[in-house]
Amino acid sequence: xxxxxxxxxxxxxxxxxxxxxxxxxxxxxxxxxxxxxxxxxxxxxxxxxxxxxxxxxxxxxxxxxxxxxxxxxxxxxxxxxxxxxxxxxxxxxxxxxxxxxxxxxxxxxxxxxxxxxxxxxxxxxxxxxxxxxxxxxxxxxxxxxxxxxxxxxxxxxxxxxxxxxxxxxxxxxxxxxxxxxxxxxxxxxxxxxxxxxxxxxxxxxxxxxxxxxxxxxxxxxxxxxxxxxxxxxxxxxxxxxxxxxxxxxxxxxxxxxxxxxxxxxxxxxxxxxxxxxxxxxxxxxxxxxxx
Numbered sequence: 111x112x113x114x115x116x117x118x119x120x121x122x123x124x125x126x127x128x129x130x131x132x133x134x135x136x137x138x139x140x141x142x143x144x145x146x147x148x149x150x151x152x153x154x155x156x157x158x159x160x161x162x163x164x165x166x167x168x169x170x171x172x173x174x175x176x177x178x179x180x181x182x183x184x185x186x187x188x189x190x191x192x193x194x195x196x197x198x199x200x201x202x203x204x205x206x207x208x209x210x211x212x213x214x215x216x217x218x219x220x221x222x223x224x225x226x227x228x229x230x231x232x233x234x235x236x237x238x239x240x241x242x243x244x245x246x247x248x249x250x251x252x253x254x255x256x257x258x259x260x261x262x263x264x265x266x267x268x269x270x271x272x273x274x275x276x277x278x279x280x281x282x283x284x285x286x287x288x289x290x291x292x293x294x295x296x297x298x299x300x301x302x303x304x305x306x307x308x309x310x311x312x313x314x315x316x317x318x319x320x321x322x323x324x325x326x327x328x329x330x331x332x333x334x335x336x337x338x339x340x341x342x343x344x345x346x347x348x349x350x351x352x353x354x355x356x357x358x359x360x361x362x363x364x365x366x367x368x369x370x371x372x373x374x375x376x377x378x379x380x381x382x383x384x385x386x387x388x389x390x391x392x393x394x395x396x397x398x399x400x401x
Contacts, residue, residue, distance in 0.1 A: 281352025329355025
């Protein structure tokens with residue numbers, strides 16, 4: 111299984127971590143380097159280690175994945191998670207070692223830890239407290255999702271509808287090479303609100319030329335074109351897909367008007383809710399850091 115580990119110990123507290131640490135003989139000739147996996151094959155896995163440490167001012171036993179102390183058992187009963195390197199490997203490393211965790215996985219662009227039928231955002235750092243054979247965060251990360259205001263969304267797209275239709279029509283008349291050449295002719299401009307938004311909403315179509323090319327450039331994709339059966343092989347070539355360009359444009363407009371057409375809703379702590387607009391949520395949260 112991808113990102114899975116074998117031979118990892120199953121630990122639930124500091125005392126168990128200490129016993130496991132003391133039962134492992136250091137690698138011969140090393141400066142007390144101890145492999146995490148106490149098996150014949152596990153001792154060869156030098157990227158998995160266990161060592162004594164101090165975390166949050168407290169004595170601890172840390173389980174190391176490569177150079178990161180991903181999981182640390184503190185003497186006071188807490189567990190410290192370092193998820194600064196977010197990956198499936200990190201998730202599985204924690205899940206397979208820490209007893210009381212039912213699952214760790216990605217949802218809506220974030221890593222969630224589940225224990226005792228509760229679900230918590232991990233973030234880059236998380237401190238857990240033992241509770242009923244499972245775990246609960248000492249300071250839970252607040253979770254939000256973005257909800258679209260359909261009326262505001264409709265009104266927003268209405269003002270850009272002529273430009274969107276224009277891009278659709280022009281895409282039918284051009285090919286990928288023509289778009290690429292035209293794009294180079296514009297100086298390879300990029301769309302930047304708010305000036306570009308005002309131009310797109312301009313009913314007299316002034317300035318639409320370069321902006322249309324900038325939009326269609328996002329519809330140029332590399333595809334494999336099979337040759338007829340009478341010939342052999344095929345070739346990769348650029349194709350212009352108008353629907354891809356328009357989809358990008360609509361996403362660009364929603365992000366440009368995100369504060370008008372989306373509102374943040376806080377997710378109750380301990381619950382898991384899917385956020386179909388998680389990229390927008392991340393952008394809004396990046397601006398509203400106080401939330």
